[in-house]
Amino acid sequence: MSKKPIIGITMGDAAGVGPEVIVKSLQHKEFYEQAHPIVIGDAKMLERAAEVLNIEIKVNKIDQQAVLAETTFGEIECVDLDLLPADLPFGEVSADAGDAAFQYLKTAIELANDKKIDAICTAPLNKEALHKGGHIYPGHTEILAELTNTKDFSMMLSSPKLKVIHVTTHMGLIDAINRIEPERVYKVIRLAHDTLTLSGVKQPKIGVCGINPHAGENGLFGNGEEEEKIDPAIKSAKEEGINVEGALPADTLFFRAQRGDFDIVVAMYHDQGHGPIKVLGLEAGVNITVGLPIIRTSVDHGTAFDIAGNGIVDDGSMVEALRQAIELAPEK
Known part of the structure; x- marks a missing residue:
């Protein structure tokens, strides 16, 4: 056969x-x-x-x-x-x-x-x-x-220049923010790491988006969502040896990732992750669960x-x- x-x-x-x-x-x-x-x-x-x-x-x-x-x-x-x-x-x-x-x-x-x-x-x-x-x-x-x-599980979008994995996807923005919790963020970081490792990437570099503009900028924007919902997950992942950085401002993180600074970006909600991929070209994008x-x-x-x-x-x-x-x- x-x-x-x-x-x-x-x-x-x-x-x-x-x-x-x-x-x-x-x-x-x-x-x-x-x-x-x-x-x-x-x-x-x-x-x-x-x-x-x-x-x-x-x-x-x-x-x-x-x-x-x-x-x-x-x-x-x-x-x-x-x-x-x-x-x-x-x-x-x-x-x-x-x-x-x-x-x-x-x-x-x-x-x-x-x-x-x-x-x-x-x-x-x-x-x-x-x-x-x-x-x-x-x-x-x-x-x-x-x-x-x-x-x-999570949705991963892949294009020749950028890979994005999502903490939440098909829900309204307010519901998505409420659904983001440290355990879920950690699991998605882990899925990103394991998926890229299995595909042959050694110690993949993972960048994690913030929720608010400028990732909250030390409490200037939002109500401390980054510190409450994201930072504990990143700490846990780092303790396991995962090469992860964040929470980072989304507007610059996607640019840095497509430049090659990161192997994958963890997006917090649907449009945060989908927008950059689709700007790079629908014809090149692939959705992977x-x-x-x-x-x-x-x-x-x-x-x-x-x-x-x-x-x-x-x-x-x-x-x-x-x-x-x-x-x-x-x-x-």
Whole structure:
């Protein structure tokens, strides 16, 4: 049997650009040379995407027991759940598409738990559609955590110049600040350290953002959140030999990190971490959930309903997500 990893690619919300970025990215021969890519979704949506993109490709329908089969460049192997109508409208919120996106991911998790795939790479879902489909989650990360019974996890965004890991993500800013506690900050620092160490970085340099402007500037801004919520976590991490610095002003920390002063930044809340990554370029960003028993990478963009079905989507983020899934997949 081949030792190449099997990468399960979930289709996400098929009313968006997910099927298009999958078909387009699988025109890169390197993914067939380095791995076995398997799509979990609806075969007819892939065929429709290929037509929109004006790409000739054969889609092979397979069942969950056949994912160990060889893959061939120029063909796409699809675990076909056959959940959606062929005329699903592009660019519209749909309960059917939201439920299907959940089922694709659930199936991929089951395949990973059964060791039939070695990593999961996800195309984007739409949160409103997901909720309409009966699945009340903020996003992929929380679904993965619940279905794998994982308590300590975090979202890591990775680009060629910057890596960011989050203490909190999908919640309002006031709720996020209330949720930030020393134990959680410590666990995310630890996840950052362990993840980079496993990827080959020796003694990774970790920079931790403050919450307030200028990281509070010794009590000038805020109500002592840095001293209460962040400093104890940094102290604990340093006592364990982790190379960590903070709390630091976020506005300069991200500049220093992309310059090379730090290997990763610990962000306190969603927009604090997402903004700098997305300024550097959506096409290069990859979303990685760390702390799971399953390797999971994802595009760092949404469903792009405004351009779905037009055949103009950029596949750069999916290409990078697939590359990192292959790189992170466990060796056989």
